[in-house]
Amino acid sequence: MKIKLTAKPGTTSEIKTGNWREQHYPEIDHEKCIGCGMCDTVCPEGICFNTGEKNKAGKFFYEKDLDYCKGCGLCAEACPVKAITMREEKK
Ligand code: SF4
Numbered sequence: 897m898k899i900k901l902t903a904k905p906g907t908t909s910e911i912k913t914g915n916w917r918e919q920h921y922p923e924i925d926h927e928k929c930i931g932c933g934m935c936d937t938v939c940p941e942g943i944c945f946n947t948g949e950k951n952k953a954g955k956f957f958y959e960k961d962l963d964y965c966k967g968c969g970l971c972a973e974a975c976p977v978k979a980i981t982m983r984e985e986k987k
C-alpha cells in the first residue's frame with residue numbers, strides 16, 4: 897500500500913496555510929513601519945512583503961499575506977520599532 901504524506905513539489909502557493917492559524921494574526925502599523933524588512937527575514941512562510949507604497953514619513957512599508965500566515969508571532973518579536981501587534985483571531 898502506498899501512503900502519500902507530502903504534497904507534490906511546487907504546490908506551496910496552492911496550500912493556504914493561513915487556515916492553520918488559530919489564535920492570533922499580525923497587524924502592521926504602517927505609520928510606524930520603517931521598511932527594514934526584518935519581518936520578511938524572520939517569517940518562516942516568507943509572506944511579508946514591501947508594498948511599494950510610502951507612509952507619511954516617506955518610508956516604504958510592509959504587509960503580509962494572511963492567506964499563508966500561521967500566526968507564529970516571530971515578525972512581531974523581531975520588529976525593531978514594535979510596528980506589529982498580534983491581534984486575537986476572530987473566526
Ligand atoms: S506571524 Fe509568523 S507566519 Fe505570520 S507573518 Fe508573522 S512571522 Fe510570518
Ligand code: SF4
Nearest residue numbers: 929930932933935975
Ligand atoms: S520589521 Fe517592522 S519596521 Fe521592519 S519592515 Fe517589518 S513591520 Fe516594518
